[in-house]
Amino acid sequence: MYTLRYPDEKVGDPFDVLKSALGVDVPADLKRKLSFLYFAYCERKGVGCNMIAARKFRLEYGSKLRAAYKTTYTNKPLSWLRKELRSVAGNRCPSCGGARPVTLDHHLAQNPFPEFAIFPLNLVAMCGTCNQRKSATTGKAIETSFIHPYLDEVPEVPFFTATVIRDDGTYTVCFEFTPDAIPDAELSNRMSMQLKKVDFNEALLPEVGELLAEWALRIEDEIVIPNEGEIDQWVIKDYLNRNATRIEKQHRVGFWQAIMSRALADDAQFCSGGFRDLLPRSPS
Numbered sequence: 001m002y003t004l005r006y007p008d009e010k011v012g013d014p015f016d017v018l019k020s021a022l023g024v025d026v027p028a029d030l031k032r033k034l035s036f037l038y039f040a041y042c043e044r045k046g047v048g049c050n051m052i053a054a055r056k057f058r059l060e061y062g063s064k065l066r067a068a069y070k071t072t073y074t075n076k077p078l079s080w081l082r083k084e085l086r087s088v089a090g091n092r093c094p095s096c097g098g099a100r101p102v103t104l105d106h107h108l109a110q111n112p113f114p115e116f117a118i119f120p121l122n123l124v125a126m127c128g129t130c131n132q133r134k135s136a137t138t139g140k141a142i143e144t145s146f147i148h149p150y151l152d153e154v155p156e157v158p159f160f161t162a163t164v165i166r167d168d169g170t171y172t173v174c175f176e177f178t179p180d181a182i183p184d185a186e187l188s189n190r191m192s193m194q195l196k197k198v199d200f201n202e203a204l205l206p207e208v209g210e211l212l213a214e215w216a217l218r219i220e221d222e223i224v225i226p227n228e229g230e231i232d233q234w235v236i237k238d239y240l241n242r243n244a245t246r247i248e249k250q251h252r253v254g255f256w257q258a259i260m261s262r263a264l265a266d267d268a269q270f271c272s273g274g275f276r277d278l279l280p281r282s283p284s
């Protein structure tokens, strides 16, 4: 879970976006009302409490604004916006930290917040599972609000601990959120709630498996084989710690893969040969 940089300069004025979505100039009264709501959205960092438009406004514009969002689909006038917002996340879901954020999530759902259906700041790349698990009601109150990837500032500190588990001749790694690592108690509670809701351990599992296999192969090929097949536990520990530092340089301090690499470095059994359980079996 981490903060994304909103591509302000690429997205531009939200009313220009709305104009191309509607295909006509934005009516003056709609613009006036939305200006007020967009301002409130930024002020409240996208928390939905006390920010709902009047019923009359919703009846008049709700379905139009929801329909306008559909212009972000492939081959529609605003498909560039979807592409832009997805590229900001790269190949990482800002919610669970796993790969493939292929969907665009309405931070405040279109129902009950049609006023933000096509507000770019409300649109965030997310993986399909996180998107599904984030129910439409999320966001009405601060305690139940998912972290806003553009507006909330998640500190770049390690807020997970990793446990290496050896079971049935193989390895896996489980993560636990460490609430005390986040000084802001409210932010920490929200992160804890969100990580439970999206089941981040489950989300990371396929990648954890892939990385374990990759790192085991690297240890064998780059360290053990050049050392004439001799396993030196301390060299492997050092390799995994350096691997963690490299990951942090590439991603950020506290990124789960770095925490995983350090946990493996601290696992004497893994470093003294246990990693070989993860090597592909040679054909017999």
Ligand SMILES: [Zn+2]
Pocket (backbone or CB within 6 Å): 093, 094, 095, 096, 097, 098, 126, 127, 128, 129, 130, 131, 198, 203
């Ligand atoms: Zn996710």
